Amino acid sequence: MNEITKNAQAVEKKVTQQLLSVGQQRLDLEIIVVTKSVSGEETEEIARLGYRHLAENRPEGLKEKQKLLSGYPITWHYIGSLQRRKVKQVVNSIDYLHSLDRLSLAEEIEKRAEKEIKCFLQINITGEETKSGLKPEEISSFLNDIASFQKIKVVGLMTMAPKDANEKTVRHAFHMLKQLRDETREKSIPNAPCTELSMGMSQDYLIAIEEGATFVRIGSAFFTNY
Numbered sequence: 673m674n675e676i677t678k679n680a681q682a683v684e685k686k687v688t689q690q691l692l693s694v695g696q697q698r699l700d701l702e703i704i705v706v707t708k709s710v711s712g713e714e715t716e717e718i719a720r721l722g723y724r725h726l727a728e729n730r731p732e733g734l735k736e737k738q739k740l741l742s743g744y745p746i747t748w749h750y751i752g753s754l755q756r757r758k759v760k761q762v763v764n765s766i767d768y769l770h771s772l773d774r775l776s777l778a779e780e781i782e783k784r785a786e787k788e789i790k791c792f793l794q795i796n797i798t799g800e801e802t803k804s805g806l807k808p809e810e811i812s813s814f815l816n817d818i819a820s821f822q823k824i825k826v827v828g829l830m831t832m833a834p835k836d837a838n839e840k841t842v843r844h845a846f847h848m849l850k851q852l853r854d855e856t857r858e859k860s861i862p863n864a865p866c867t868e869l870s871m872g873m874s875q876d877y878l879i880a881i882e883e884g885a886t887f888v889r890i891g892s893a894f895f896t897n898y
């Protein structure tokens with residue numbers, strides 16, 4: 673058995689156990705495999721194992737992997753900061769954007785997209801200065817600003833836990849994001865159903881699952897000796 677298959681089995685085992693412990697099923701969670709740091713060959717191995725949600729963080733990487741995997745029915749996710757001038761390169765070849773965090777980006781998507789794009793608002797929960805993302809108190813006015821946009825559907829909220837934080841801090845951040853998701857969902861905004869939670873990476877996906885993640889974004893745990 674190759675390394676990636678072994679890693680995937682280990683991830684699946686942990687994910688399934690954790691879901692069970694919170695009374696959920698494997699179908700309640702989507703694992704997005706983050707392929708930004710690996711070769712086309714490794715990405716194809718993941719597709720062969722049956723994974724259908726993949727994420728890239730650069731237009732070039734996205735293009736390369738899409739070409740290679742054109743024979744697979746992949747749902748493509750774009751993660752990480754997206755420059756306004758690069759929107760036109762990617763917006764019509766992705767299904768989900770996880771990093772909507774400012775009005776100028778939303779405007780460019782609205783202008784360039786040929787179909788509705790499922791977006792997560794990226795939230796900077798802990799207010800770290802160096803981190804991108806809307807602050808929690810900005811969510812409401814941001815959604816107001818984009819309420820008439822036809823091409824943007826805010827499907828949920830996304831966050832990254834603070835780097836090297838302890839479990840308690842990570843859990844708190846994820847818990848806060850869920851609360852914000854719930855508050856936003858309750859507003860029943862037509863282009864912001866906000867039912868989903870994109871949180872959890874290799875370091876903290878088990879905590880994220882406990883806190884209600886519906887999408888986890890996992891890279892290293894699939895491809896390295898994690």
Ligand SMILES: *Cc1c(COP(=O)(O)O)cnc(C)c1O
Nearest residue numbers: 706751752873874889890891892
């Ligand atoms: C790289 C990346 C991931 C995956 O990180 P791992 O630690 O490799 O699992 C998830 N989300 C975002 C936004 C990333 O940039």
